[in-house]
Amino acid sequence: MLERKEKVEIVVCIKQVPDTTEVKIDPVKNTLIRDGVPSIVNPTDECAAEAAIRIKEQYGGKVTVLAMGPPMAATALRKCLAMGADEAILISDFAFAGADTWATSYSLAKAIEHVGKPDIVFCGKQAIDGDTGQVGPGIAEHLGLSQTTYVQKVREVHDDYLVVERAFEGGFELIKVKLPAVITVDKSIEPRYPSVKGSIKASRSEITTWSAKDIKAAPEKTGLNGSTTQVAQVFNPEVKFWSEMLKGKNEEELCDLLIGKFKEREIL
Amino acid sequence: MLSLKLIIFLIIALLAVSAFAYALNKKIRILALGAKEDRFDHPGERFKNFVVNVLLQGKLLKEYYGFIHLFIFWGFIFICLGEIPFVLEGLFPSVHVPFLGTNPYFFLVKDILSSLVLIGLIIGVIRRWIVRPKRLYRTAEAAIVVILILAVIITEWLTSGAKVALHADSAYSLAFVYNMFAGLYQGYSPETLGAVIEIFWWMHVLILFGFLVYIPNSKHLHLLASPFNSYFGTLKPAGAQIADMDLEAKTLTEYGVGKIENFTWKQLLDSFSCGECGRCMDNCPANISGKPLNPKQLLSRTLKDHLLEKGAVMNKLGIKHADELSAEDLAELTKTDREAAQILQKELIGDIFTRDELWACTTCRACQTLCPVSNEHVNKIIDMRRYEVMNENNYPEELQLAFRNLESKFNPWGISWSERAVWAKDLDVKTMKTAENPEYLFWVGCAGSFDNRAKKVSVATAKILQAAGVDFAILGREEKCCGDFVRKAGNEYLFQLMAKENIGILNNYKVKKIITNCPHCFNTLKNEYPEFGGNFEVIHHTQLINQLIKDGKLKLNNVQLPQQKIVYHDSCYLGRYQQEFDAPRALFKMVPGVQLIEMDRNHDKSFCCGGGGARMWMEENIGERINNLRVEQALAKEPQAIGANCPFCITMLEDGVKDKANPEQNVPVLDPAELIAKML
């Protein structure tokens, strides 16, 4: 099997998210209650960084981590530097505020173009707050790259293609994907625990910050202006439980009873 | 004209003193290789420590065997003083040294002390070679020194006895041993006596000079080093001795100590000072439970031997640090002096000191508390752990999980940070956010917040505080691990991260007084946070409860509780670290029906539960389990319960009880607050 000879240029998109599995929403303002909730690197993005760093360690090259967000998102980038990424870039500008997935992926795509021509763009499968899973594919669309989502393992790295396992419930597909490509990864790639030395070095490193102008993003395509969707309302659905044990002589009688109950509750 | 005797004496003296100076200089140059450390401050306080621990032998006398050393120490000083007239009179018979050579009381005292030295030596020999406690090594060096001291004393008695026999001297009139020895020579002619005096005088002088040369070349360097070691001993409180590390300093490129020359000169002096008494190993839970770590071996042998061989090579090559040699230099050296090159390449951790030794320490501080020469063992362990964790990224796997949990969930258990205050949900406890400038912050700690057993102590404490009307609040979800275990595990980076975040929050709420029921949090908040700008008055819940009762704020009902014998366990971090032994005991004694009893190892000599120094988060695969040993010591007293004061001790001891007590024997481990809460 011919493995890759050249070095690999990789960009990893990481998002800083509030550490919560249960997003608490302010019912009045429809925004996240971030107060007192610590921020973390979106879990699958850490896996994406890990996948990228492993490839770099094997084939050589460079890993750049990229995030869009407020200045405090630098903390998330530093975590990835500590893991072994080589460079970190934060795109931060009021012009990006209020972006939906389309505008987010546009802005990230512009930043990636500004970085150069990476062989692979890694993303997480989805962010635990926004939860759409659309940004990765969006970037691929904007840049015209091939894409594979839900990747659980990168099996082979070649000069012009990758072989990856794409997970689905109960199994996986083996996919050969042409490079350059966007790959979004799931939780299966266990991120490493950064060395203390790495963490200290990362805590001291400079993070490059780019504005919308720096990356030549069109003002009408970023932030609220560039968003084609808008969240009308975000809420925690009320969970109602209803349970009842039905007793009957045989299956037929039970079925009738069940249909009766459904009709009673206007389910049928 | 110089007499022949004087010429020979002077030649021998010159040779001996030169050999002594040469050896001593070698040792001093080796010490000078150590890193800088300022131990020259507060001379008054240091001098006081010198008087107490050297002149009065304070730390030695904490063990009753210490009196042997006391005899030998003071006896030796008087013997040395006595050498002045003895030698001078031998050389110049007409000379009488004022006071020393003429005062009968001086000789009386010297006689008494010399006899005590003799007795001390005999007891020492019996102990070392007949009783044979494990902590004393039966080395040739030990035997040589006993023989040398005996020879010095006896030849002096033999010489002076003959002098008295020859013509009674009023200076010796009270010296009863001299007069006894004079009796030996009854019937000798004056000529014979003269010859006897000459022979024994020379023997004495030769032995004396031999001793002088032997001291700096043997373990008895201890004689010269330990007085200085006591003077330069740390003045910081027990819990505040971990070396500072400025992580922001750009000059800092290597963390911790991975080469012996990176220890400070004072840390190196420790090794020279060790008298090999073995008090440390005798009380070390790691050593007793069969782990490879032995604090005496560590200091007196392993580190010293390595220091001497590496220091000698470095001084020969004229380098201050092994890093000064490039790879080529080393290759060159290997060609010319293979052995030297090998010595320089030895790894402190790995070749000299094993990782199993390094990670076995519970930082219980028994060694350091009991060491009569004020050696500082614990920091060396932490310095080397820092090197392994921060520099080499090489440490026990289990610790990584705990570090990870701490970083993401802010507690080592890895339970969601959002559940930190769940223990208090049925109590009407305010959080700092809702309370208005409460007098106290109740710092619950990770154990008290997440560990099911420790939560009960938190609840009991909160109830007591409420009953006494104490104005307090908790931080709730804003509290994070204090960082004790990560610091003791050598992860200074993570510790400082935690410390700074906590201090930020505490200072933001203008917290002044803190109550805690975890001795580890207690020590960290009180002794380690000041370095990072957190200055708080910290009080252990057992101390506060005592105070509340004394002030009449907490009224206890006289309830009927079962009669029980409770055997008390001092935690290291409340006991040895804070020297608080009485507060928990006092509370237990207030509980009706409780008879408080002691284990054999108690107070300063208490035996660790095995959970300190991050050991709580590591596997214990070598030797016996420390907690089981402690529980055996407790069960030997046939108690109905074990009393403790630390959430980690409670967990460790309860585990031990499960292992060691028979199933029908229910021996709970209790915090005094749990019993006091029953009396509300």
Ligand SMILES: Cc1cc2nc3c(=O)[nH]c(=O)nc-3n(C[C@H](O)[C@H](O)[C@H](O)COP(=O)(O)OP(=O)(O)OC[C@H]3O[C@@H](n4cnc5c(N)ncnc54)[C@H](O)[C@@H]3O)c2cc1C
């Ligand atoms: C409370 C709340 C309010 C919102 N309001 C609006 C709104 O008003 N209008 C609207 O259109 N959308 C809104 N969103 C959605 C928001 O635009 C998305 O969070 C964002 O576009 C990213 O999408 P996502 O979180 O679904 O990411 P996903 O598509 O799930 O993320 C997939 C991957 O893309 C990458 N990625 C995603 N975001 C970034 C980033 N910022 N930087 C770097 N990499 C990234 C990461 O690798 C991530 O794993 C809101 C979301 C929330 C939680």
Ligand code: SF4
């Ligand atoms: S601190 Fe305790 S465990 Fe560590 S070496 Fe000293 S006595 Fe042994």
Ligand code: SF4
């Ligand atoms: S280190 Fe201290 S306690 Fe241990 S053997 Fe040496 S002198 Fe004794």
